[in-house]
Amino acid sequence: MNNQIELNKNKELATREFIDRVEELENTLLEIDHPAIAKWESDLFPLKHYFSNGIYVREMFISKDSLVIGRTYKEDHTWFLLIGQLEVITDDGLIEYVAPCHVQAIAGTKRVIKAVEDSVFINILPNPENLTDIYALEDMHMCKSYAEYLEYIKNKK
Numbered sequence: 125m126n127n128q129i130e131l132n133k134n135k136e137l138a139t140r141e142f143i144d145r146v147e148e149l150e151n152t153l154l155e156i157d158h159p160a161i162a163k164w165e166s167d168l169f170p171l172k173h174y175f176s177n178g179i180y181v182r183e184m185f186i187s188k189d190s191l192v193i194g195r196t197y198k199e200d201h202t203w204f205l206l207i208g209q210l211e212v213i214t215d216d217g218l219i220e221y222v223a224p225c226h227v228q229a230i231a232g233t234k235r236v237i238k239a240v241e242d243s244v245f246i247n248i249l250p251n252p253e254n255l256t257d258i259y260a261l262e263d264m265h266m267c268k269s270y271a272e273y274l275e276y277i278k279n280k281k
Contacts, residue, residue, distance in 0.1 A: 142215035143196075143234045143270045150193045173258055180251035180261050186210070186239040194235035195266040196273045201229050201249050208243025212236070232273050 169192065174181040186192055186208075205223040212219050213236045221227065223243070249265050267273040 139215045140270075146193060146234045146236060147270060149236075153193070173256075175251065175254065175256055177254065178250065178252055180249045180255070180265075182247045182249065184245055186237065186243045186245075188239050188242050190239045192237040192239075194237055195262075195268075196234055196270055197229060197231055197247075197266055198273065198276050199231050199250075199265070201231075201247055201265075203227050203229055203245055203247045206244045206246065207241075208245075209240040210243055210245070211238045211240055213238075232270070232277070234270065 168187070168190065170185050172183040174183065184192075188208075204226045205221050207223050209223065210221045212221060214233050220240070229247075249261070251261065255261055255264070267276060
């Protein structure tokens with residue numbers, strides 16, 4: 125039992141170190157004004173939004189050889205890779221996904237995503253109030269930083 129607790133503590137530290145490094149990279153990129161660096165939704169990474177009763181579907185196209193730093197989601201959710209191939213790096217390492225597949229995304233995880241091929245993936249998220257305001261839905265499901273995520277978890281209890 126003690127080994128498991130120590131392993132969890134070490135993993136938590138590794139997770140925080142990974143997240144800090146990815147957030148540092150993300151913040152550096154956001155400060156650069158260059159047409160090849162997309163900030164949020166753009167022509168480089170077009171988003172499509174679909175709504176059905178109680179569900180919000182967020183679709184993103186990523187062109188081959190592009191990198192995306194994913195948002196930190198507040199809750200677990202499922203995403204589907206419909207077309208293409210992705211390499212996803214988290215604190216657990218590198219995982220390759222080839223379409224079609226689906227993934228259970230764990231809340232609080234920070235991801236760096238590389239498109240090996242032109243790819244399309246979608247996130248399936250709850251929308252109990254049937255909102256159509258994208259910014260309100262992003263605030264409902266995503267955090268702008270890991271510090272914001274930790275505050276969300278603290279206040280959720």
